[in-house]
Amino acid sequence: MAKKKGGFGRLLGAITGSPYERLLKQVDKVVNEASNDKALAKTLKKLVKVVGQQFEEENIDDEEHDLLLEAIEDVDPEERTFSKLNDDSEEFYSGDVPDAPELNVGKRKNLDDLMKS
Template structure:
């Protein structure tokens, strides 16, 4: 397994931060929907943004910036409260019997979506939120695959400590995509089969055998690989 170099940074740029992924999803919503359907998607998306904030994947400033962009594409010019606003309700009249918000702290979305008798009345629940997360993950996979197919990564090369080039960018792409998917909470099916050329010792040291049969190792916590000399 060669040291991950420029190509890893390239894929990381495609994936972006949660803020970037949300903005990318918003652009797709603007392209795919119009009229009342677009208005409904905007309302759903705002709730996804709020849950992402509650999970501390974006900060309050990023939240407010996204709200500005949602208002720009909303067909009726609907306004959404900012966290810095003095408004008492986050979702206005979209939620029946919605409790007033204490703006001094963050409020969990599930709490907002429960009526006073404890019944869950909101139309946007966990299933739809997970559907949005899955959609954003699929968008990333598609874009990264298209970038690889178009050759955008060809100027990036993975090298071992001996400065030999290994064309294993597809393996690196799969590894990084799997890592990003796990961070986004999306289940990834593991590919079957064992790789005899790579293993990890009990002390965390990684071992990798190149195509010439030479072994390399990388101590736990380090980025560089070293040739193994018997």
């Protein structure tokens, strides 16, 4: 997974004005200016749509998309999760892969005897 940008990287991005940095600053601004949790949740949901539009317009790549959604999830008062593009978990098991069954290892069987039964 991609690493979040640190202090100098964020500052440099804010100066140059990359779409990723602008959206990240917008998340911080929304959190600081929200009057209550309901208004914050509503604004964050709109911001998720904006992130999706920016990805479709190819202004941000898939890693930046996922990092922005993680930043939004971290501050969301309703603790919602949003679908990411680079999801590493398997959908069928949801991260819970079962163990292989134990093999019953005993004495060897004759294959011909097994086929007769």
